[in-house]
Amino acid sequence: MARSLDGLVLAPVADQAPGQVGTGTRFRYHERDGEIWAEYEGGDIARGHLVGTRRGDRLDFRYVQLRHDGTTACGHCVSHVVELPDGRVRLEETWEWESREGGGTSVVEQVTTRER
Numbered sequence: 001m002a003r004s005l006d007g008l009v010l011a012p013v014a015d016q017a018p019g020q021v022g023t024g025t026r027f028r029y030h031e032r033d034g035e036i037w038a039e040y041e042g043g044d045i046a047r048g049h050l051v052g053t054r055r056g057d058r059l060d061f062r063y064v065q066l067r068h069d070g071t072t073a074c075g076h077c078v079s080h081v082v083e084l085p086d087g088r089v090r091l092e093e094t095w096e097w098e099s100r101e102g103g104g105t106s107v108v109e110q111v112t113t114r115e116r
Contacts, residue, residue, distance in 0.1 A: 001057055002081040002082065002083040002089060003083065003089065005029040005030075005031045005036060005054075006029065006031040006032065007029070008028075008089060008110050009029075009110065010026075010089070010109060010111065011027070011109065012106055012107070012108050013107045014106070016104070020044065020045075021043065021044075021048075021106070022044065023043070024043035025043045025045050026040060026042050026111070027039075027108060028040070035051075035052075035053060035054070036052055036059055037049070037051045037052075037061075044069075048064065048066070049063065049064055049065075050063040050064075057080055058080060058081075059077070059080075059081065061076075061077055062074065062077075062098075063075055063077060072099070073099045074099045075096055075098045075103075076095065076096050077093050077094070077095040078093070078094050078095075079091040079093040079094075080093075084110075088109060089109070090109045090110070092105075092107055093106045093108065
């Protein structure tokens with residue numbers, strides 16, 4: 001199992017569609033006893049939260065976000081935790097909106113202190 005996500009900051013490696021998370025979004029993760037949660041913001045996202053569980057290297061969580069245009073969205077995501085050769089963490093994600101149609105895949109990676 002890859003190391004704990006507690007205290008890590010991750011960011012998408014590519015932009016998604018407008019109004020979604022992008023390379024300017026930062027996720028601040030917390031983890032304790034199989035529970036995971038994070039706050040996120042940046043880019044088009046004014047504020048977002050996710051909460052869920054971790055079993056081994058699999059995360060299963062729900063997310064909700066407020067965009068700068070005042071609209072909200074929510075969905076479900078399953079992520080796999082991968083430890084990169086340089087020691088950083090990557091999450092390979094499959095997500096689906098619950099508040100509207102659509103879904104997709106994305107990758108977020110741990111950022112260094114200067115990238116935060």
